[in-house]
Amino acid sequence: MLAFCTLDADQWTQSFTAAEQERAIAALEAGQVVFCPNLRFVFIDCEDKFFSSAWSDGTSKNISFDATTGRLKGIRGGKSDVAQLAALMGRFAAGTRTLLDNLLPAYRDALVQARTSYRPVQIKGRAVSMAKDDSRLHPDAFVSRPAGERRILRVFCNVNPHGQGRAWRLGESFEPFARRFLPRIKPPFPGSRTLLYWLRVTRTPRTCYDHYMLGLHNAAKRDELYQKSCPQKAFTFPAGSTWLCFTDQVLHAVDAGQYLLEQTWLLPVAAMRSPDQSPQRIIQRLTRRQG
Numbered sequence: 001m002l003a004f005c006t007l008d009a010d011q012w013t014q015s016f017t018a019a020e021q022e023r024a025i026a027a028l029e030a031g032q033v034v035f036c037p038n039l040r041f042v043f044i045d046c047e048d049k050f051f052s053s054a055w056s057d058g059t060s061k062n063i064s065f066d067a068t069t070g071r072l073k074g075i076r077g078g079k080s081d082v083a084q085l086a087a088l089m090g091r092f093a094a095g096t097r098t099l100l101d102n103l104l105p106a107y108r109d110a111l112v113q114a115r116t117s118y119r120p121v122q123i124k125g126r127a128v129s130m131a132k133d134d135s136r137l138h139p140d141a142f143v144s145r146p147a148g149e150r151r152i153l154r155v156f157c158n159v160n161p162h163g164q165g166r167a168w169r170l171g172e173s174f175e176p177f178a179r180r181f182l183p184r185i186k187p188p189f190p191g192s193r194t195l196l197y198w199l200r201v202t203r204t205p206r207t208c209y210d211h212y213m214l215g216l217h218n219a220a221k222r223d224e225l226y227q228k229s230c231p232q233k234a235f236t237f238p239a240g241s242t243w244l245c246f247t248d249q250v251l252h253a254v255d256a257g258q259y260l261l262e263q264t265w266l267l268p269v270a271a272m273r274s275p276d277q278s279p280q281r282i283i284q285r286l287t288r289r290q291g
Ligand SMILES: [Fe+2]
Pocket: 134, 138, 139, 140, 247, 252
């Protein structure tokens, strides 16, 4: 069962001892959650208006910010509001970068920034398709943006102003999970990954790993019995807390919560201290044995 590594941090610019850095990298790569109960992200006065689900365009799961283009998606609002929320999200993204630089200096030169997201909609009761239903335990796997040789490292901050926690469940470790579901997933059909790329379903061609990861993600969400009876542990992240984990490795589900900021960072497997612990290498090992 998954464990936590709790860190006593209350500033985004905080420095960490060598022992804390060591504890954090070992925990993350082993598939644990690093939890900072006192690390909050503060909205400045004029930003309080963003505490409303009305900012969501109603069709996207989240409001997302792409730092490379400066564009915000999934928002309903005027030009100046959009610019203000983009600035808030940019400030959060910069805070997570400083945190990671100080906490995980071994990753410093290899991290690549991906989307920033703001989630102003209450999770509980939200109607979505099964594949998009994050209240079912799953590892993260992107449909249109294949990860390939990159890990998905996400920093989450519960910014709820009413003291509401974000209720998660955490599942079993990645390897037993992959062993259980991999035999159900057929190898990729020859040419299918190139075809998906040509048809612009994916932005880059899927690797074999991407094929199997998406298969694992979907198979787990579809399996009602597994969802009910697999080993899992509930945990509520309090308002004003921050946590991070490799979400391609940690099986997670979210049951309730509103107002969350999240920043995705991509890390090449080769930049890990122990690449053998990555889902990429685990799946490679298991599919070789299977085939
Ligand atoms: Fe997820």
